[in-house]
Amino acid sequence: MxxxxxxxxxxxxxxxxxxxxxxxxxxxxxxxxxxxxxxxxxxxxxxxxxxxxxxxxxxxxxxxxxxxxxxxxxxxxxxxxxxxxxxxxxHDLPRPSPEAHMRSSDCCTPHVQTVLSEGGVPQRPVVFVSRPELLNRVREKLYRLQKEPGWVTVFGMAGSGKSVLAAEAVRHHGIIEDCFPGGIHWLSIGQLDKPDLLVKIQSLCFRLEQSLDSQSLHRPPNSLDEAKERLRFLMLRKYPRSLLILDDIWDSTVLKAFDIHCRILLTTRNRSLADSVSGARYELEVASGLDESKGLEILALYTSTKVQGLPEEARSIVRECKGSPLVMSLIGALLKEKPDRWRYYLRQLQQKQFKRIRKSSSYDYDALDQAMAASIEVLPDEHQDLYKDLTVLEKDIKVPAKVLSVLWDLELEEVEDILEEFVNKSLLFVDNNNKPYLYYLHDLQLDFLVEQNRTQLESLHSKVVRQYQQHYRDGPPTSGDEECLYWIRFLTYHMAKANLLQELYSLMFSLDWVSTKAQLMGPAYLINDYVEYGPILDKENCEVRSQFQEFLSLNGHQLEQRPFPDVVQLALSQPHTSEVYRQALLQAQDRASTGKLYFEWLNKSSVESLSRLVIHPHQGSISSACFSQDGAKIASCGACKTLKVFKSTSGEKLTEIQAHDDEVLCCAFSPDGCQLATCSSDRKVKVWNVERAMLLRVFEEEHEEQVNHCEFTNTKKRLLLATCSNDKFMNVKLWNLNKPSSQNTMFGHYEPVNHCCFSPDDSYVSTCSNDGTVKLFQVSSANEWKTINVRDMFAESDEDVLVKCSTWTADGKRIVCAARNAALVFDVATSDMLMEIRTNRLSTVQYCHACPTSNLLAIAFSNYAVELWDLEANKKMADCSGHLSWVQRVQFSPDGSQLLSCSDDQTVRLWETKKVHTSSAVCLKRDSDVLFNDEGITVSAADNCNRLQVRDGRTGSVLFQSEEMPSRIRCTCMSTQPSAVALGQEDGTVQVLEVPSGKLLATLQGHTKTVLHCRFTRNGQTLITSSEDTTIRVWRWQSGECQVLQGHKEQVRCFSLLSTDTRLLSWSFDGTVKMWDLESGEKLQDIEAHRGAVLSCHASPDGCLFATTSADKTAKLWHCESWQCVHTLGGHQDCVRSCRFSWDNRRLATGDDNGEIRLWSVKDGSLLRICSRDGKDGMDSLHGGWVTDLHFSPDNTLLVSTGGYIKWWDVERGEALQTFFTTGTALKRTHVSSDFSTFVTIDSIGILYILQRVV
Incomplete structure (x- = not known):
């Protein structure tokens, strides 16, 4: 109404x-x-x-x-x-509705007091906290007894507040008047034998008869049957429509004595008791704990303190006992007398000293352990033993019945019946939201079991392991259901607790176990196992433990992919000395004998990994990551709008919060690690409770543009939060978390402010802006102290100078700021520049951070690199390579031992600062050539210093290295007769060098723009080059003669020599394909093949056909004689970048920029297969990037493709057989040996891979 x-x-x-x-x-x-x-x-x-x-x-x-x-x-x-x-x-109060059930009358009216007092209902406890939702639900059940007799069962574990709730439910005028006008009668039961029960009923009958006239008094009933009939008569004839409350019922036989067709409310730990009686039945479960606010309210009332004035231990006590009303009442009463013992009682609770938590009170049990024991002692002996087995469970872990079926060696149905009994007696809890049901213990119950069975813990855990081994003797479960996940997650825990060390070593030093657990649960749990049980494993072999942990830490981001990668293939990339590699090689050799494909990285010893841990927390670029004050946690945020917190040791996710409505640009821990601040493009600043993932504060009205950065003070002495934004004027603010609006606004910048940070002593805030300055503000007054004009340091350029960030050295005397391609160090007192660290002009400094415990400075670059510099020596100390995109943030851990970096490549990497160093490995460019011969493999490629290198592919040793070239090397090719290497440069120059002497054999001038491709003919006498200047040149390089093939209108990125070496096929971005006679230079054919750029071309081995692919998303088949288009192959959804004929001329493979590969019939142009259709391999496209190269095996059964990594396919079925994940990505091509056993490529970060098939 x-x-x-x-x-x-x-x-x-x-x-x-x-x-x-x-x-x-x-x-x-x-x-x-x-x-x-x-x-x-x-x-x-x-x-x-x-x-x-x-x-x-x-x-x-x-x-x-x-x-x-x-x-x-x-x-x-x-x-x-x-x-x-x-x-x-x-004056405008409405007249109350007569139909209203739940009247708002004062519950403590004289009438209510009289009725409850006469009925023996206990008064409210001295300390009382309302539970309104639960109270209303009990009253709703009681209203169902208004028209007819019945039973309301209020059940829950010991100390959950059932009795107080029952008494409070009837302390209500409306309930008494509408439902129970005959009165309310309370009887406390407990654990009784028959004589005691008779006494209880006698006393109840006496109380009821006292209110009647004296003629109604009778002698006390002499037997239970007589007592039952007397009570029935009184309740039905003398006290109709009254409520009988039976408190603390334990036994169904006791309850039957009250089955007299009246209205009864009972409290019990055993949910199923009411099943033994007749009549309508209603039930209500009382949760085992109060929420934190109610728990704190109880402690505050006991100690006569405001909730806000409670010490931090109060919150810890509530959490430790999970809000148990009994425990908080016991401890509250103790604290009332000894208010200085907060820490002591918290410690007793944490150490499970339940006997010391005792207090005389109205409760039936003096101490917590007695209340717990009472519930267990009523179980049959055999069930007590089974309940004891639950001691081995971890806190807050729910298990399916099937796990206990294995543990108890009983049929599943029998186990479910036993568990139902435990649940009914409030000895166990069940989560009905899952199928199958999951069971769990309250923390207090588990703590009690552990305390009771402390001397038997090892044998109890040992029983778990033995039962598992017997049940799964053929191998671990892999179904992925709840039972399987329990064993996979906790088997190591039980082994460690059982002190079964040999079993633990065998399991955790097994690649099979690693593969199983990683596939089912992800890598974080595995890494956590090696960290947690590291001290135990190290007693057996610390080297092997370290090898397994390192393997998981550095490949964890790969193990999160779906479909799940082949762990054996990943492990083959480990060092030859690693136990991980040894096991992988044995398995690979065994499986290779049955036709499975595996590939060994021959030259991996020349590459070192400096990362300690690689985590893939987000889908999308990561804007920010930071350490907690103790270094144990890392928070990260980014484009996916979420905030995540995970362990710094293993990457195990602790918390995930959907934080903002737009990209989260920054996150920062408070100095005590309890809070996290985030800021976003949505213009909001939020503060979160880390442990509970709860929003504490939102500041959303003051910043009018995106908030770029947030940072807390370094100490919690006077906790403040600084933020900065793209606002025009009010772009730097200080916030006190206890106030709804900002405490101060700093004025001075009139362009967006990118970064702000406090000085080590929190006296100053430095701000960095697009106006080219760094400003220092006094925190106490918010006044500007001084300005450092960074723009003046780049006077040679007219371009804007955007200052990205600043960082204070540990002593607070210097400040380092990042702008353009430099990190500049200034003296705080004088504003003089002391030093500058300038990098190459092609990359910008994205961020920098000074180590709080040393002279190290970490710098993040847009060219994917992270570098460590010594600020005293002005010397680079380390390269931290591994990221595949712009590095957005770096931060040292508070103790300086670790460094984290986060990137647009969606990863967070951790580095140990003492272990990283300046890498001696040279990065190669992806434009390369490879010669395969009987003796070995020879690779030529330019390096990052613009020198040409020729390497032995098997050993990685350098056969030849040129001087640094004045113009960038863009292509290279090799010849065996004579032994020479050619290189093409950006300025159009072509050089031919002798190998291995390095003697300059020829310099060929003619191209006016970048040389994009070069190739020797088979006899080595002719060199062909193509260029951005639209021409192809045919050089008799020893004499310098040159023939120019002109006709293309745009750059010629590639060409192909046909089998006779007399004809050349070229294609261009102009959409045309041309055929040339190499002897005469005559253009034999010229066709406009596609509407878009032609991206690749390949001629069939028999010379009858050739294929073209284009940016217009099509591929075409052409006849070499007639130059007619035989088939147009449509269906790709993106640019078709690569193509290859099979050796039998029957199939054509095409690959596109979405990572999709299609197999076509050459005969009729029909589509035979689409590879990669089943699921994504990487986090991005189907192939981790564009498909840039394709090759068939000689027998035409296998296909290898190149993209973000290398994949091998079954041609007949179109199924992926193996994947090799390179460290970098964006591979340009793979060189394949004639027998399809060796594969060579170079990734985006310059690592060379020589892969050989395992046989």
Whole structure:
């Protein structure tokens, strides 16, 4: 029913005054108790940031409610002493509805007090905390007894507050008047034998008869049957429509004595007791714990303190006991007498010293351990033994019945029946939201079991392992169901606890186990195992433990991919001395004998990995990552709008929060590690509780543009948060988390501010802006102290100088800022520049951070690199290579031992600062040539110093290295007769050098732009080059003669020599394909093949056909004689970048920029297969990038493709057979030996791979 017009009008008239003065949180408790406000509505109102916002929200809700809500609101104001405000509403009070069940009358009226007192209902405890939602649910069940007799069962574990709840439910005028006008009668039961039960019923009958006239008094009944009949007569004839409350029932036989067709409310730990009686039955479970706010309220009431004034230990006590009302009442009563013992009682709780947590009270048990033991002792002996086995469970872990079926060696159905009994007796909890059901212990129950069975823990865990081994003797479960996941996750835990060290070594030093667990659970749990059990494993072999941990840490991001990669193939890339590699090689050789493909990285010893851990936390670029103060956690955020927290040791995810509505640009831990701040493109700043993943504060009104950076003070002495944004004027702010608005705004920048940070002593804030300056502000006054004009350091250029970030050295005397391609070091006192670190002009400094414990400076670059510099020596100390895109952030751990970096490549990498060093490995460019011969493999490629290198592919040794060239080398090719190497450069020059002497044999001038491709003919006498200048040149390089093939209108990126070496096929971005006679230079054919650029071309081995692919998303087959288009192959959704005929001329493979590969019939142009269709291999495209190269095996059964990595396919089925993940990505081509056993490529970060098939 809608709110009456008069009441609605009154609310609207008085709204302003009410919003100004009321405290909604005080009023809402009473309104929830009255049933006019739901718990969800209360929670939504409480999420409003200020008291006034909460008041506005409450009044808005009231206007949509009915008359009962208005009356309840009025009564709540009277109760909370808002008398003046209540008078505003009094004259328009609606007349209450006679049908209303839940009246808002005062529960403690004299009538209610009298009824409850006569019935023996216990008074409220001295310390009482309302549980309105639960209370309303009990009352709702009691209202069902209004018309007919029945049973309401309130059940829950020991100490959950059942009795207090039952008493409070009937402390209500409406309940008594509407449902139980005959009265309320309370009887405490407990664990009784028959004589004691008879005494209890006798005393109840005596109490009931006392209220009648003296003639009704009878002698006490002498037997249970007589007592039952006497009670039946009294309840039905003398006290009709009364409620009998039976508190703490344990036994169904006791309950049957009260099966007398009346209204009964009972409290019990055993849910199933009421199944033994007749009549209507209703039940309600009491949760084992209160939420944190209610728990703190109990402790505050006991200690006569405000919740805000409680020590931090109070929160820890509530968490430790999971909000158990019993435990908090026991501890609260103790603290009332000894208020200085917070830490002591917390320690007792943590150490499971339950006997010391005791207090005389109305509760039946003096100490917590007695209350726990009582529930277990009523079980049959055999079930007590089974319950003892639950001691081995981890806290907060839920297990399916099937796990316990293995542990107890019983049929699943029998186990489910036993567990149901445990649940019914509140000895175990069940999660019904899952199928199959999952079972778990309350922390207090588990702590009690552990304390009781401390001397048997090893044997109990040993039983778990032995039962598992017997049940899974043929291998671990792999189904992925709840039971399987339990064993895979916790088997190592049980082995360690059982002290079964040999079993633990065998399991964790097994590549099979690594593969199984990684596939089912991801790498983080595995890494965590090696960290947690490292001290145990190291006793057997610390080297092997280190090898397995390193393998997982550096390949974890690969192990998160789906489909799951082949762990054996990944492990083959480990060093030859590694146990991981040894096991992988044995397995690869064994599987290769059955036709499985594996490839060994021959030259891997020449490459070193400096990362300690690689984590892939987000889909999308990562904007920011940071350490917690203790270095144990890392937070990261980015384009996916989420905030994640994970362990720095293993990468195991601890928390994930959907943080903002747009990209999250920065995250920062508070100095105590308890809070995290985030800022975003959505213009909001948010502060989160780390442990509970709960939003604490939102600052959303003051910044009007995206907020670029946020940072807390370094100490919690005076906690402040600094933020900066793209706002025009008010772009730097300081926030006190206890205030709804900013504490100070710093003025001075008139362009976007990219970064802000506090000095080590928190006296100053430095800010960096697009206006080319760094400003230092005093924190206490928010006044500008000084300006460092970074723009003046780049006077040679007219371009804008954007200062990206700044960082203070540990002593606070110097400040380092990043701008363009430099990191500049300034003296804080004088503003003089002391030093500059300039990098190459093609990369920019994205971020820098000074180590808090040393002279090291970490610098992040746009060219994917991270470097460490010594600020005292002005010397580069280390290269940290491995990222595949721009590095956005670097940060040292607080102790300086680790460095993290995050990148647009979606990874966070961890580095140990003592182990990284300046790499001696030279990066090669991807434009390369390879010669395969009987003696070995020879590779030529330019390096990152623009020198040409010729290497022995098997050993990695350098056969020849040229001097640094003045113009960038863009292509290379080799000849065996004579032994020479050619290189083409950006300035159009071509050189031919003798190998290995390095003697310059020829310099060929003629091209006017970059030389893009070069190739010797088979006899080595002729060199052919193509260029960005649209021409192809045919050189008799020894004499210098040159023939120019002209006709293309755009750059010629590639060409192909046909089998006779007399004809040449060329293609261009102009969409044309041309055939040339090499002897005469005559153009034999010229066709406009495609509407877009021609990206690749290949002639069939028999010389009859050739194929072209294009940016127009098509491939075409052409006849070599007629030059007619035989087939147009459509269907690709992106540029078709590569093509290759099979050796039998029957199939054509094409690859596109979405990573898709298609196999076509040459005969009729029909589509035979689409590879990669089943699922993505990488996080991005189907092939981790463009498909740039394709090759068939000589027998035409296999296909190798090149993209973000290398894949091998079954041609007949179109299925992937193997994948080799390179460290870098964006491979340009793979060189393949004639027998299809050796594969050579170079990745985007310059690593050379010589891969050989394992046989």
């Amino acid at each position: 809608a709110l009456e017009e008069g009441a609605r009008s009154c609310l609207l008239r008085s709204r302003h005054r009410l919003e100004q003065d009321i405290m909604p949180s005080y009023l809402m408790d009473d309104m929830v108790s009255d049933g006019v406000l739901t718990g969800d509505e209360e929670a939504r109102i409480k999420t409003q940031p200020t008291r006034k916002d909460q008041a506005v929200a409450l009044l808005e809700l009231l206007l949509r409610k009915d008359n009962r809500a208005y009356i309840s609101f009025y009564n709540a104001m009277i109760k909370q002493a808002y008398n003046d405000l209540a008078n505003l509403l009094y």
